[in-house]
Ligand code: SF4
């Protein structure tokens with residue numbers, strides 16, 4: 481019985497070795513002979529859109545390989561290197577949509593290294609608070625995603641933009657609300673505050689009369 485077990489294990493090991501080596505060799509063979517090899521010409525190849533900005537580089541429609549029909553990879557469906565893109569879930573530089581922001585401060589409070597600065601004011605016709613400052617210091621951001629996760633309105637999100645290199649440190653500090661808009665909102669907030677106080681005063685007056 482022990483001999484049968486040993487023989488089965490012996491041939492089982494041989495089978496496993498042969499199949500795993502064959503699978504690996506098939507991938508090597510496929511890549512070596514059937515896959516299109518193209519050098520991506522960075523930065524003329526736009527890896528965010530997955531297309532070349534340089535017209536002298538043949539597009540995927542112009543390139544043809546004899547093996548492609550055999551593999552069933554038509555020029556339209558082929559997802560080779562010329563189509564190479566940064567993946568959808570890539571964590572690039574943070575983006576911000578001020579129209580969605582309610583200045584709840586959650587992103588700033590949850591950022592472990594104080595990268596985000598937010599200020600907001602209450603103005604008429606806007607849900608929550610309208611942001612007057614939204615600043616991100618890209619030089620410190622470690623792309624942990626805490627701010628993105630906690631944002632209740634998806635106002636802060638990851639883009640696929642990865643080209644953040646600059647010669648000037650201050651270029652890495654991005655103000656998303658321009659000074660004019662910020663000033664306008666501060667003025668609107670003053671108006672809203674005055675109206676609010678007026679309302680309260682009238683209410684107190686009417687309550688006083690009733691008493
Ligand atoms: S990704 Fe992380 S480090 Fe960067 S701003 Fe958001 S919370 Fe802060």
Ligand code: SF4
Pocket residue numbers: 580581582583584585586587588598630631632633634635636
């Ligand atoms: S968590 Fe979202 S809504 Fe709140 S301040 Fe940050 S970006 Fe704005």
